[in-house]
Amino acid sequence: xxxxxxxxxxxxxxxxxxxxxxxxxxxxxxxxxxxxxxxxxxxxxxxxxxxxxxxxxxxxxxxxxxxxxxxxxxxxxxxxxxxxxxxxxxxxxxxxxxxxxxxxxxxxxxxxxxxxxxxxxxxxxxxxxxxxxxxxxxxxxxxxxxxxxxxxxxxxxxxxxxxxxxxxxxxxxxxxxxxxxxxxxxxxxxxxxxxxxxxxxxxxxxxxxxxxxxxxxxxxxxxxxxxxxxxxxxxxxxxxxxxxxxxxxxxxxxxxxxxxxxxxxxxxxxxxxxxxxxxxxxxxxxxxxxxxxxxxxxxxxxxxxxxxxxxxxxxxxxxxxxxxxxxxxxxxxxxxxxxxxxxxxxxxxxxxxxxxxxxxxxxxxxxxxxxxxxxxxxxxxxxxxxxxxxxxxxxxxxxxxxxxxxxxxxxxxxxxx
Numbered sequence: 001x002x003x004x005x006x007x008x009x010x011x012x013x014x015x016x017x018x019x020x021x022x023x024x025x026x027x028x029x030x031x032x033x034x035x036x037x038x039x040x041x042x043x044x045x046x047x048x049x050x051x052x053x054x055x056x057x058x059x060x061x062x063x064x065x066x067x068x069x070x071x072x073x074x075x076x077x078x079x080x081x082x083x084x085x086x087x088x089x090x091x092x093x094x095x096x097x098x099x100x101x102x103x104x105x106x107x108x109x110x111x112x113x114x115x116x117x118x119x120x121x122x123x124x125x126x127x128x129x130x131x132x133x134x135x136x137x138x139x140x141x142x143x144x145x146x147x148x149x150x151x152x153x154x155x156x157x158x159x160x161x162x163x164x165x166x167x168x169x170x171x172x173x174x175x176x177x178x179x180x181x182x183x184x185x186x187x188x189x190x191x192x193x194x195x196x197x198x199x200x201x202x203x204x205x206x207x208x209x210x211x212x213x214x215x216x217x218x219x220x221x222x223x224x225x226x227x228x229x230x231x232x233x234x235x236x237x238x239x240x241x242x243x244x245x246x247x248x249x250x251x252x253x254x255x256x257x258x259x260x261x262x263x264x265x266x267x268x269x270x271x272x273x274x275x276x277x278x279x280x281x282x283x284x285x286x287x288x289x290x291x292x293x294x295x296x297x298x299x300x301x302x303x304x305x306x307x308x309x310x311x312x313x314x315x316x317x318x319x320x321x322x323x324x325x326x327x328x329x330x331x332x333x334x335x336x337x338x339x340x341x342x343x344x345x346x347x348x349x350x351x352x353x354x355x356x357x358x359x360x361x362x363x364x365x366x367x368x369x370x371x372x373x374x375x376x377x378x379x380x381x382x383x384x385x386x387x388x389x390x391x392x393x394x395x396x397x398x399x400x401x402x403x404x405x406x407x408x409x410x411x412x413x414x415x416x417x
Contacts (some may be wrong), residue, residue, distance in 0.1 A: 006051045013059040014046075017064075019157040020064075021042065022035045025067055029071055034071075039063070042068045064090050076099055084373045138199060138200070144394045181227060182311055185220075189213065192209065192213035192217075192237050196240055198395075214234075232290035235273045235294035239270060239273035239277075239300075243260060243265055245264045245265070245266060246261050247260065252398060254398050262304065274301065274302075277295060280294070292317055292320055296318065309340070310342045315340075321334075328354055331350065332351065335369065338350055339373055344373045351369055351373060371410070375406075387403050388403075388407045391404045
Protein backbone atom coordinates (compact mmCIF):
# COMPACT_ATOMS: atom_id res chain seq x y z
CA UNK A 1 0.00 0.00 0.00
CA UNK A 2 1.37 3.41 -0.97
CA UNK A 3 1.87 6.16 1.60
CA UNK A 4 -1.05 8.08 0.08
CA UNK A 5 -3.31 5.03 0.26
CA UNK A 6 -2.26 4.39 3.85
CA UNK A 7 -3.09 7.97 4.85
CA UNK A 8 -6.50 7.62 3.18
CA UNK A 9 -7.07 4.41 5.11
CA UNK A 10 -6.07 6.11 8.37
CA UNK A 11 -8.49 8.94 7.67
CA UNK A 12 -11.30 6.45 7.08
CA UNK A 13 -10.45 4.47 10.23
CA UNK A 14 -10.32 7.66 12.29
CA UNK A 15 -13.75 8.77 11.12
CA UNK A 16 -15.22 5.39 12.03
CA UNK A 17 -13.38 4.63 15.27
CA UNK A 18 -12.48 7.98 16.88
CA UNK A 19 -15.77 8.48 18.71
CA UNK A 20 -15.65 5.01 20.25
CA UNK A 21 -12.03 5.49 21.32
CA UNK A 22 -12.81 8.88 22.91
CA UNK A 23 -15.87 7.46 24.66
CA UNK A 24 -13.94 4.54 26.15
CA UNK A 25 -11.10 6.82 27.24
CA UNK A 26 -13.47 9.36 28.78
CA UNK A 27 -14.94 6.66 31.00
CA UNK A 28 -11.47 5.72 32.19
CA UNK A 29 -9.81 9.10 32.63
CA UNK A 30 -12.98 11.05 33.59
CA UNK A 31 -12.02 14.02 31.42
CA UNK A 32 -13.39 14.56 27.90
CA UNK A 33 -10.69 17.05 26.90
CA UNK A 34 -7.92 14.69 28.01
CA UNK A 35 -9.64 11.79 26.25
CA UNK A 36 -9.62 13.74 22.99
CA UNK A 37 -5.92 14.58 23.41
CA UNK A 38 -5.02 10.94 24.06
CA UNK A 39 -7.01 9.82 21.02
CA UNK A 40 -5.21 12.41 18.89
CA UNK A 41 -1.89 11.08 20.20
CA UNK A 42 -2.91 7.62 19.03
CA UNK A 43 -3.78 9.05 15.61
CA UNK A 44 -0.33 10.65 15.36
CA UNK A 45 1.23 7.30 16.27
CA UNK A 46 -0.77 5.62 13.50
CA UNK A 47 0.39 8.22 10.98
CA UNK A 48 3.98 7.53 12.01
CA UNK A 49 3.73 3.74 12.19
CA UNK A 50 1.24 2.40 9.66
CA UNK A 51 2.95 3.67 6.47
CA UNK A 52 5.85 1.36 7.36
CA UNK A 53 4.03 -1.60 8.93
CA UNK A 54 0.72 -1.46 7.06
CA UNK A 55 -2.76 -0.98 8.47
CA UNK A 56 -3.35 -3.57 11.23
CA UNK A 57 -6.12 -6.15 10.96
CA UNK A 58 -8.02 -4.46 13.81
CA UNK A 59 -7.17 -0.76 13.47
CA UNK A 60 -9.73 0.35 16.06
CA UNK A 61 -8.24 -1.96 18.68
CA UNK A 62 -4.75 -0.69 17.79
CA UNK A 63 -5.82 2.92 18.31
CA UNK A 64 -7.50 2.05 21.62
CA UNK A 65 -4.46 0.17 22.92
CA UNK A 66 -2.13 2.98 21.91
CA UNK A 67 -4.36 5.60 23.52
CA UNK A 68 -4.53 3.57 26.74
CA UNK A 69 -0.74 3.42 26.82
CA UNK A 70 -0.61 7.19 26.33
CA UNK A 71 -3.05 7.53 29.24
CA UNK A 72 -0.77 5.44 31.45
CA UNK A 73 2.21 7.58 30.45
CA UNK A 74 0.24 10.75 31.20
CA UNK A 75 -0.73 9.64 34.68
CA UNK A 76 2.71 8.25 35.39
CA UNK A 77 4.18 11.68 34.69
CA UNK A 78 1.61 13.22 37.02
CA UNK A 79 2.43 10.75 39.73
CA UNK A 80 6.15 11.45 39.38
CA UNK A 81 5.59 15.18 39.73
CA UNK A 82 3.49 14.72 42.84
CA UNK A 83 5.46 11.92 44.44
CA UNK A 84 8.98 11.92 43.08
CA UNK A 85 10.18 9.43 45.64
CA UNK A 86 7.43 6.85 45.08
CA UNK A 87 7.77 6.11 41.36
CA UNK A 88 7.22 2.41 41.57
CA UNK A 89 4.35 2.65 44.02
CA UNK A 90 2.70 5.28 41.85
CA UNK A 91 2.95 3.09 38.75
CA UNK A 92 1.54 0.07 40.53
CA UNK A 93 -1.31 2.17 41.91
CA UNK A 94 -2.09 3.51 38.44
CA UNK A 95 -2.09 0.03 36.93
CA UNK A 96 -4.48 -1.06 39.64
CA UNK A 97 -6.74 1.93 38.97
CA UNK A 98 -6.86 1.20 35.24
CA UNK A 99 -7.51 -2.48 35.92
CA UNK A 100 -10.27 -1.56 38.35
CA UNK A 101 -11.82 0.74 35.76
CA UNK A 102 -11.75 -2.06 33.18
CA UNK A 103 -13.28 -4.49 35.70
CA UNK A 104 -15.96 -1.96 36.57
CA UNK A 105 -16.75 -1.51 32.88
CA UNK A 106 -16.98 -5.26 32.40
CA UNK A 107 -19.37 -5.57 35.33
CA UNK A 108 -21.46 -2.64 34.14
CA UNK A 109 -21.76 -4.18 30.68
CA UNK A 110 -23.57 -7.13 32.25
CA UNK A 111 -25.96 -5.21 34.46
CA UNK A 112 -29.57 -5.30 33.31
CA UNK A 113 -30.21 -1.68 34.32
CA UNK A 114 -27.31 -0.23 32.31
CA UNK A 115 -26.93 0.44 28.61
CA UNK A 116 -23.50 -1.17 28.48
CA UNK A 117 -22.27 0.96 25.57
CA UNK A 118 -19.46 3.50 26.00
CA UNK A 119 -20.67 5.69 23.16
CA UNK A 120 -24.25 5.80 24.42
CA UNK A 121 -22.95 6.47 27.94
CA UNK A 122 -21.14 9.51 26.57
CA UNK A 123 -24.32 10.55 24.75
CA UNK A 124 -26.08 10.89 28.08
CA UNK A 125 -23.13 12.60 29.77
CA UNK A 126 -22.17 15.14 27.11
CA UNK A 127 -25.04 15.11 24.59
CA UNK A 128 -22.67 16.45 21.96
CA UNK A 129 -22.23 15.18 18.37
CA UNK A 130 -18.59 16.25 18.10
CA UNK A 131 -17.61 13.92 20.92
CA UNK A 132 -19.99 11.15 19.96
CA UNK A 133 -19.56 10.57 16.26
CA UNK A 134 -16.71 12.75 15.13
CA UNK A 135 -18.72 15.54 13.54
CA UNK A 136 -16.77 18.70 12.84
CA UNK A 137 -17.64 22.04 14.39
CA UNK A 138 -18.72 23.25 10.97
CA UNK A 139 -21.11 20.33 10.45
CA UNK A 140 -22.73 20.92 13.83
CA UNK A 141 -23.06 24.64 13.13
CA UNK A 142 -24.93 23.87 9.91
CA UNK A 143 -27.36 21.64 11.75
CA UNK A 144 -28.18 24.34 14.30
CA UNK A 145 -28.09 27.19 11.73
CA UNK A 146 -25.66 29.21 13.86
CA UNK A 147 -22.15 30.57 13.11
CA UNK A 148 -19.26 28.15 13.49
CA UNK A 149 -17.44 30.29 16.15
CA UNK A 150 -20.56 30.13 18.32
CA UNK A 151 -20.52 26.33 18.28
CA UNK A 152 -16.76 26.27 18.91
CA UNK A 153 -17.21 28.43 22.03
CA UNK A 154 -20.00 26.18 23.28
CA UNK A 155 -17.78 23.11 22.88
CA UNK A 156 -14.97 24.71 24.87
CA UNK A 157 -17.36 25.77 27.63
CA UNK A 158 -19.00 22.33 27.74
CA UNK A 159 -15.70 20.48 28.10
CA UNK A 160 -14.53 22.92 30.78
CA UNK A 161 -17.78 22.44 32.69
CA UNK A 162 -17.53 18.64 32.49
CA UNK A 163 -13.97 18.76 33.84
CA UNK A 164 -14.59 21.33 36.57
CA UNK A 165 -17.76 19.74 37.91
CA UNK A 166 -16.32 16.23 37.61
CA UNK A 167 -19.46 14.88 35.99
CA UNK A 168 -19.45 11.07 36.39
CA UNK A 169 -19.19 9.18 33.11
CA UNK A 170 -22.10 6.90 33.68
CA UNK A 171 -25.60 6.32 32.42
CA UNK A 172 -28.18 8.26 34.48
CA UNK A 173 -30.54 6.36 36.72
CA UNK A 174 -33.95 5.56 35.32
CA UNK A 175 -35.58 8.44 37.18
CA UNK A 176 -33.14 10.84 35.45
CA UNK A 177 -33.39 9.47 31.93
CA UNK A 178 -36.44 11.45 30.83
CA UNK A 179 -34.84 14.80 31.67
CA UNK A 180 -31.92 14.11 29.35
CA UNK A 181 -33.77 12.23 26.66
CA UNK A 182 -34.72 15.21 24.48
CA UNK A 183 -31.09 16.32 24.13
CA UNK A 184 -29.97 12.78 23.43
CA UNK A 185 -32.53 12.32 20.66
CA UNK A 186 -31.52 15.65 19.14
CA UNK A 187 -27.88 14.58 18.99
CA UNK A 188 -28.63 11.12 17.60
CA UNK A 189 -30.78 12.53 14.81
CA UNK A 190 -28.26 15.30 14.08
CA UNK A 191 -25.61 12.62 13.52
CA UNK A 192 -27.97 10.66 11.27
CA UNK A 193 -28.82 13.76 9.26
CA UNK A 194 -25.17 14.57 8.62
CA UNK A 195 -24.76 11.04 7.29
CA UNK A 196 -27.90 11.35 5.18
CA UNK A 197 -26.88 14.68 3.64
CA UNK A 198 -23.22 15.55 4.15
CA UNK A 199 -22.27 19.17 4.77
CA UNK A 200 -19.13 19.08 2.65
CA UNK A 201 -16.82 16.79 0.72
CA UNK A 202 -17.10 14.63 -2.36
CA UNK A 203 -19.83 12.28 -1.12
CA UNK A 204 -23.47 13.20 -0.81
CA UNK A 205 -23.97 10.62 1.95
CA UNK A 206 -21.86 9.23 4.81
CA UNK A 207 -23.52 5.84 5.44
CA UNK A 208 -21.39 5.00 8.48
CA UNK A 209 -22.91 7.93 10.40
CA UNK A 210 -26.43 6.81 9.48
CA UNK A 211 -25.67 3.29 10.65
CA UNK A 212 -24.17 4.46 13.95
CA UNK A 213 -27.12 6.76 14.67
CA UNK A 214 -29.54 3.95 13.89
CA UNK A 215 -27.63 1.62 16.21
CA UNK A 216 -27.83 4.14 19.06
CA UNK A 217 -31.50 4.80 18.36
CA UNK A 218 -32.36 1.12 18.48
CA UNK A 219 -30.54 0.75 21.81
CA UNK A 220 -32.50 3.71 23.16
CA UNK A 221 -35.77 2.13 22.05
CA UNK A 222 -34.92 -0.92 24.14
CA UNK A 223 -33.79 1.21 27.09
CA UNK A 224 -36.95 3.35 27.27
CA UNK A 225 -39.62 1.36 25.38
CA UNK A 226 -42.51 3.47 26.69
CA UNK A 227 -41.24 6.80 25.29
CA UNK A 228 -43.11 7.58 22.03
CA UNK A 229 -40.49 10.02 20.75
CA UNK A 230 -37.75 7.41 20.94
CA UNK A 231 -39.78 5.18 18.62
CA UNK A 232 -40.55 8.26 16.54
CA UNK A 233 -36.91 9.07 15.89
CA UNK A 234 -36.12 5.42 15.18
CA UNK A 235 -39.03 5.28 12.71
CA UNK A 236 -37.81 8.44 11.00
CA UNK A 237 -34.24 7.13 10.65
CA UNK A 238 -35.32 3.66 9.49
CA UNK A 239 -37.56 5.05 6.74
CA UNK A 240 -35.04 7.62 5.57
CA UNK A 241 -32.22 5.07 5.63
CA UNK A 242 -34.34 2.79 3.43
CA UNK A 243 -33.79 5.22 0.52
CA UNK A 244 -29.98 5.18 0.74
CA UNK A 245 -29.49 2.79 -2.16
CA UNK A 246 -31.67 4.89 -4.43
CA UNK A 247 -30.38 8.35 -3.41
CA UNK A 248 -27.05 7.96 -5.19
CA UNK A 249 -26.47 7.09 -8.85
CA UNK A 250 -23.78 4.82 -10.35
CA UNK A 251 -21.21 7.64 -10.37
CA UNK A 252 -22.11 8.96 -6.92
CA UNK A 253 -24.43 11.66 -8.22
CA UNK A 254 -27.42 12.64 -6.03
CA UNK A 255 -30.88 11.41 -7.01
CA UNK A 256 -33.72 13.47 -5.54
CA UNK A 257 -36.68 11.83 -3.83
CA UNK A 258 -39.23 12.22 -6.62
CA UNK A 259 -36.76 10.83 -9.18
CA UNK A 260 -35.76 7.73 -7.22
CA UNK A 261 -36.42 4.17 -8.31
CA UNK A 262 -38.57 3.02 -5.40
CA UNK A 263 -37.87 -0.62 -6.19
CA UNK A 264 -34.36 0.08 -4.91
CA UNK A 265 -35.59 1.20 -1.50
CA UNK A 266 -34.81 -1.21 1.34
CA UNK A 267 -38.30 -2.45 2.13
CA UNK A 268 -37.15 -4.27 5.26
CA UNK A 269 -36.12 -0.92 6.71
CA UNK A 270 -39.42 0.57 5.53
CA UNK A 271 -41.34 -2.12 7.43
CA UNK A 272 -39.21 -1.59 10.52
CA UNK A 273 -39.81 2.14 10.32
CA UNK A 274 -43.56 1.77 9.93
CA UNK A 275 -43.62 -0.65 12.88
CA UNK A 276 -41.70 1.83 15.05
CA UNK A 277 -44.13 4.60 14.02
CA UNK A 278 -47.08 2.37 14.91
CA UNK A 279 -45.50 1.76 18.32
CA UNK A 280 -45.14 5.51 18.89
CA UNK A 281 -48.79 6.03 17.96
CA UNK A 282 -49.97 3.15 20.16
CA UNK A 283 -48.32 4.65 23.23
CA UNK A 284 -50.87 7.46 23.04
CA UNK A 285 -50.80 11.19 23.50
CA UNK A 286 -50.04 13.88 20.96
CA UNK A 287 -47.33 12.93 18.49
CA UNK A 288 -44.01 14.67 19.11
CA UNK A 289 -41.79 16.29 16.51
CA UNK A 290 -39.90 13.12 15.55
CA UNK A 291 -43.06 11.03 15.28
CA UNK A 292 -44.64 13.71 13.08
CA UNK A 293 -41.57 13.74 10.83
CA UNK A 294 -41.72 9.95 10.72
CA UNK A 295 -45.39 10.18 9.70
CA UNK A 296 -44.34 12.48 6.84
CA UNK A 297 -41.64 10.02 5.78
CA UNK A 298 -44.24 7.24 5.97
CA UNK A 299 -46.41 9.08 3.43
CA UNK A 300 -43.55 8.82 0.95
CA UNK A 301 -42.81 5.21 1.91
CA UNK A 302 -46.41 4.11 1.35
CA UNK A 303 -46.69 5.74 -2.08
CA UNK A 304 -45.87 3.21 -4.81
CA UNK A 305 -44.96 6.04 -7.17
CA UNK A 306 -44.10 9.70 -6.69
CA UNK A 307 -47.41 10.65 -8.31
CA UNK A 308 -49.35 8.76 -5.62
CA UNK A 309 -47.83 10.77 -2.75
CA UNK A 310 -50.48 12.25 -0.46
CA UNK A 311 -49.17 15.82 -0.43
CA UNK A 312 -52.29 17.22 1.23
CA UNK A 313 -51.69 14.99 4.26
CA UNK A 314 -47.99 15.88 4.26
CA UNK A 315 -48.86 19.59 4.25
CA UNK A 316 -51.23 19.02 7.18
CA UNK A 317 -48.52 17.13 9.09
CA UNK A 318 -46.10 20.00 8.53
CA UNK A 319 -48.76 22.37 9.89
CA UNK A 320 -48.87 20.27 13.05
CA UNK A 321 -45.08 20.11 13.23
CA UNK A 322 -44.82 23.90 12.90
CA UNK A 323 -47.12 24.25 15.90
CA UNK A 324 -45.03 22.16 18.29
CA UNK A 325 -41.51 22.66 16.88
CA UNK A 326 -41.48 25.94 14.94
CA UNK A 327 -38.33 26.68 12.94
CA UNK A 328 -37.39 28.30 9.62
CA UNK A 329 -36.44 24.90 8.19
CA UNK A 330 -39.82 23.42 9.10
CA UNK A 331 -41.48 26.39 7.39
CA UNK A 332 -39.38 25.86 4.27
CA UNK A 333 -40.33 22.19 4.13
CA UNK A 334 -43.96 23.11 4.71
CA UNK A 335 -43.75 25.48 1.73
CA UNK A 336 -42.58 22.59 -0.47
CA UNK A 337 -45.48 20.42 0.67
CA UNK A 338 -47.98 23.25 0.10
CA UNK A 339 -46.56 23.80 -3.39
CA UNK A 340 -46.95 20.12 -4.23
CA UNK A 341 -50.47 19.98 -2.80
CA UNK A 342 -51.92 23.32 -3.89
CA UNK A 343 -49.63 24.67 -6.60
CA UNK A 344 -46.22 26.36 -6.91
CA UNK A 345 -47.58 29.89 -6.51
CA UNK A 346 -48.91 29.03 -3.04
CA UNK A 347 -45.59 27.53 -2.06
CA UNK A 348 -43.55 30.41 -3.48
CA UNK A 349 -45.47 32.92 -1.37
CA UNK A 350 -44.47 31.00 1.76
CA UNK A 351 -40.83 30.75 0.60
CA UNK A 352 -40.65 34.47 -0.13
CA UNK A 353 -41.90 35.17 3.39
CA UNK A 354 -38.75 33.44 4.67
CA UNK A 355 -36.32 35.52 2.60
CA UNK A 356 -35.49 37.86 5.49
CA UNK A 357 -35.05 35.07 8.04
CA UNK A 358 -31.50 35.51 9.49
CA UNK A 359 -31.04 31.81 10.17
CA UNK A 360 -31.56 31.00 6.48
CA UNK A 361 -29.22 33.67 5.13
CA UNK A 362 -26.58 31.12 4.11
CA UNK A 363 -28.87 28.06 3.94
CA UNK A 364 -28.49 26.77 0.40
CA UNK A 365 -31.81 24.96 0.32
CA UNK A 366 -33.78 28.21 0.50
CA UNK A 367 -32.67 29.40 -2.98
CA UNK A 368 -32.75 25.78 -4.22
CA UNK A 369 -36.43 25.44 -3.29
CA UNK A 370 -37.21 28.87 -4.69
CA UNK A 371 -35.49 27.95 -7.97
CA UNK A 372 -37.54 24.77 -8.26
CA UNK A 373 -40.81 26.64 -7.76
CA UNK A 374 -39.81 29.36 -10.24
CA UNK A 375 -39.14 26.67 -12.87
CA UNK A 376 -42.64 25.31 -12.36
CA UNK A 377 -44.02 28.83 -12.81
CA UNK A 378 -42.03 29.34 -16.01
CA UNK A 379 -39.81 32.09 -14.55
CA UNK A 380 -36.64 30.48 -15.86
CA UNK A 381 -34.15 33.35 -15.69
CA UNK A 382 -34.98 33.90 -12.03
CA UNK A 383 -34.78 30.17 -11.42
CA UNK A 384 -31.30 29.94 -12.91
CA UNK A 385 -30.09 32.74 -10.63
CA UNK A 386 -31.52 30.97 -7.58
CA UNK A 387 -29.87 27.64 -8.48
CA UNK A 388 -26.54 29.40 -9.00
CA UNK A 389 -26.87 31.11 -5.61
CA UNK A 390 -27.70 27.79 -3.97
CA UNK A 391 -24.64 26.20 -5.60
CA UNK A 392 -22.44 29.00 -4.24
CA UNK A 393 -23.67 28.33 -0.69
CA UNK A 394 -23.20 24.57 -0.50
CA UNK A 395 -19.77 23.03 0.11
CA UNK A 396 -20.74 19.52 -0.87
CA UNK A 397 -19.28 18.98 -4.34
CA UNK A 398 -21.98 16.54 -5.42
CA UNK A 399 -24.76 18.89 -4.41
CA UNK A 400 -23.00 21.84 -6.02
CA UNK A 401 -22.84 20.01 -9.36
CA UNK A 402 -26.51 19.04 -9.09
CA UNK A 403 -27.52 22.66 -8.53
CA UNK A 404 -25.31 23.99 -11.33
CA UNK A 405 -26.76 21.35 -13.66
CA UNK A 406 -30.24 22.55 -12.75
CA UNK A 407 -29.19 26.14 -13.43
CA UNK A 408 -27.85 25.11 -16.84
CA UNK A 409 -31.00 23.14 -17.58
CA UNK A 410 -33.12 26.19 -16.80
CA UNK A 411 -31.08 28.26 -19.25
CA UNK A 412 -31.21 25.55 -21.91
CA UNK A 413 -34.96 25.21 -21.54
CA UNK A 414 -35.27 28.98 -21.80
CA UNK A 415 -33.26 29.03 -25.05
CA UNK A 416 -35.17 26.14 -26.61
CA UNK A 417 -38.47 27.66 -25.61
